[in-house]
Amino acid sequence: MAANSSTGAIRSLSGIVQAEPRPGMVELGPGYLDRALLPGGLIRRWAAAAVDYWGAGALAYGADAGPLELRAYLAARVSGGEPGVCGPANVLTTGGTSQALDQLAVRLCRDGRVLLTEALTYDLGREIFAARGVQTIAVPGPVDDLDIGQFRYHAALAARRTGQAPAFYLIPTFHNPTGRVIPAERRREILELAHEAGAMIIEDLAYAELGYDPAPPPPPLWRLTPDPDLVISLYSCAKSVAPGLRIGWLVSGERLAAELAADPVRLSGGGPNHFTAMAVAAGCVTGELDGHVRMVREELRRRRDTLVTALVLPDGFTMRRPAGGYFAWIELPGNVEDQSLLAEAERRGTSFAPGRRFGGSARGARVCFAACGPEELSRGAARLSAACRSAAAPS
Ligand SMILES: Cc1ncc(COP(=O)(O)O)c(C=O)c1O
Structure with missing residues (x-):
């Protein structure tokens, strides 16, 4: 079997990975981490260390909640x-x-709870809930904040219709697709509203570890409330280590964590991806995981800066400098719609994710700066800038 290098592909990965870049195309659409940043060498070492140290314990069915060593480490990590x-x-x-x-989603559906999301949200997150039969409502609001009045109105409406308090799905820190951060004041207001309405907040922190500015983002929602049952927070290794690990973690009140751990799928199979969890635990113990996340953060900060410098947009297009995460969001002028801009960008050899994927607006473009190296990113940004100029020009 021909060997692949630990990061770059020697043979084709078609049929092995979810998507391959199209030949000649600078792909700024998918929210992937550059393959050159995936830590093949570290994972090899952590996997060997897990077998050497825990022996059969790394290969047996894992504890239903996940391995204790890893959970203890992660608890300390998120507690700062x-x-x-x-x-x-x-x-x-x-x-x-x-x-x-x-x-x-299975629990929300069973309980008959409606899910309120931000106006723009992670499209596949919304689809996961919808596929399980949960009614989802996109609450209108500004691109870079929440409209608490609208959340209050829709929460009351949902409760009246179903007799159940709704749940909120929020991506407060380095949002997908817009990159924005919910300010601390609004975080307090949404927590207050959730408390009053009996709503549960699902806080998606997939990008929260990837901040690039000296001022850190406000604390996650779960750190801002004394009520342990108000917020369920979801973290992932996918964006800062490697998505193929399929490992993340959830922080919640003890009662809910115990209930989720007792799900029959865990009782039958143990905690998910136990061997990977043990390998990640080895990386935590040695401190290498934190060191790696610091390296990824540095790399992506440079790429964010490269993109922001290289994108030269014509009048009417606006982009805020994202403080973290993977994405910059371009708001398009009224005479430019996302699909026609995408067609123009692809003709010029680059892509982005059209805004309508993430909720109503056809007047936005999500640009990912995490998937390409700096040179390719500069090339893609120049092509996208040219596409914007062409789309904005009177025909
Ligand atoms: C906001 C958000 N949540 C979750 C995910 C998926 O996370 P995971 O790979 O851990 O399933 C993504 C991936 O794009 C995302 O953008």
Whole structure:
């Protein structure tokens, strides 16, 4: 079998990975991490260390909540060294955020709860809930904030119709698709509303570890409330380590964590992806995981800066400099719609994700700066800038 290098592909990965870049195309659409940043060498070492240290324990069915060592480490990590904030009983390992969303969707559907999302949201997150039969409502609001009045109105409407308090699905930190951060004040307001309405908040923190500016983002929602049952927070290794690991973790009140751990699928199969979880635990123990995340953050900061510098947009197009995550969001002028701009960009050899995928607006473009190296990114940004100029020009 011909060997692949640990990061770059020697042979074709078609049929092995979810998507391959199209030849000649600078792909700024998919929200993937550059393959050159995937830590093949580290994972090889962590996997060997897991077998050497835990022996059969790394290969048996795993503890239903996930391995205790890993949960204890993750609890300390998300507590930022503050004692008594979060312990292993508050943490459940997941098979990535998608798997956790699916497990939560099953519960929401069973309980007859409606899901309120931001006006623009992670499209596949919304689809996971919808596929499980959960009614989802996109709450109108500005691109870079939440409209609390609208959330209050739709929460009351949902409760009246179903007799059940709704749930909120929010991506407060380095949002997909817009990159924006919900300000601290609005975080307090949405928590207050959820408390009053008896709503549960599902907080998706997939990009939260990837901040690039000196000022850190506000604390996650779960750190801003004394009520352990108000927020379920979902973290993932997919964006800062490697999506193929299929490992993430959830932070919630102990009661809910125990209930989720007792799901029959876990009782039957143990915690998801146990061997990967043990390998990640080895990376945590040695400190290499944190070191790696720091390296990814540095790399992506440079790429964010490269994109922001290289994108020269004509009048009427606006883009805010994202403070973290993978994405920059371009708002398009009234005479440019996303699909025709995409066709123009693809003719010039680059792509982006059209805004309508993420909710109503056809006046936005999501540009991912995490998937390409700096040179390719500059090339793609120049092509996209040219496409914007061409789309904006009077015909
Ligand atoms: C906001 C958000 N949540 C979750 C995911 C998927 O996470 P995972 O790979 O851990 O399932 C993504 C991936 O694009 C995402 O953007």
